[in-house]
Amino acid sequence: MFGLVDCNNFYASCHRVWMPEHRTSPVIVLSNNDGCVIARSNEAKALGIKMGTPFFELKEMIIEKKIIVFSSHYALYGDMSERVMNNLARFSPEVEVYSIDECFLKLDGFDDIAKYMTKIRKTIIKNTGIPVSVGAAPTKTLAKLANKLAKKGNGVCLLDTADKIDLALSDYPVEDVWGIGRQYAAKLISLKIDTAEKFRKMPIEWVNKNMSIVGVRMWRELRGESCLNMKTYFEPKKGMCTSRAFGKLTDDYQELQEATSNYASRLAFKLRREKLCTNVLSVRLLTNMFRKDLPQAFPSITIALDHPVNNTPDLIKAALRGLKKIFRKGFKFQKVEVSATGLIPENEVQLNFFKSYNDRNNKVSQVLDNLNSYYGKGTIRLASEGLVKKWDMRRSFLTPDYTNSWDDIIKVK
DNA sequence: TCTGGGGTCCTAGGACCC
């Protein structure tokens, strides 16, 4: 039996833990740049606010309905997630942290699973302040489905018999099945396959032909045949990307250079943190697709590096070389993406003649990391990153850094 | 004025090998 614990309205709930006075207000959390809605409390959902709604469209409603607004704060969510996961780890020998707010638990061998699920739920709420829902079923896909039903009901849903599963699937919208996205949903619904039950009744040959092996696995899982195992071990990443919209559009080459340097530097830091090196670096510029009045361009370049690296100077140099090749005048760019593919563990990199050269830049990076970890992010950086971030994100509704800064720690009277 | 960021897996097709 697979259990799935999912935090309710996770980002909104994280803020509420620290500001309990907003426990009954509609709360929304905004994306980077305060661009659009990425999390909503139940009260905000009830007002009809959809995921992804641009913030500027809501300004009147926010005043009228007294909606509480937060800029996103990923360091806070990361810390709250860790608290939830640490608590969950005590409930099963096999846990898989599936995402920042979700965790699979193997629930075999427990006497009364329904009762155990309730206990998990109550413990997490009590110990972390984050409300969660718990679903369980014979496969991961069914457990996801059970979890959604739990959210609609009392927070717990166990699908452990064929009858219960049949009933749950009979009116479950096909587009809500885990693994069915926009494209497949549109295709299935156009063929009048609009419930999980109807999808499950399709012949396997049809599923295989139209939805590939991924669809077949989903189909089998809905029939109770487990195809997706628990992933309880660490797997290194295969690609890494730093991409972020600027606070404003820009056609200034100098600004783009500074932003590209900064993003490459972040990428280098993330690579070092995970003890990975990269062979291949890509740089892409993007204009704002929503601005139909402006010319659009998405130039990109992929650069093969001489040698796998993760040091800041080499990666910035490569990224700037790429930027120079793709930059075009006459476009207002909104975003730059710097990404690494072909990742190799640091300790598996082939030695080469130029090792001593890399050593110097590796040492520089090490010093950067040490200083920035002690004095705070961005304290020391390469000159090419610029002095002032003219392109920096907008974050007007930022809360204190409760879990990461001594200055912001909560005060108890 | 203002519309997120970071990942995974699968498939098809091309270049290459012996």
Place this chain on the structure above:
DNA sequence: TCTGGGGTCCTAGGACCC
């Protein structure tokens, strides 16, 4: 008149996830 068979690796594109 007639030109093999069996592989690997890489990339781009398309689907999905939170």
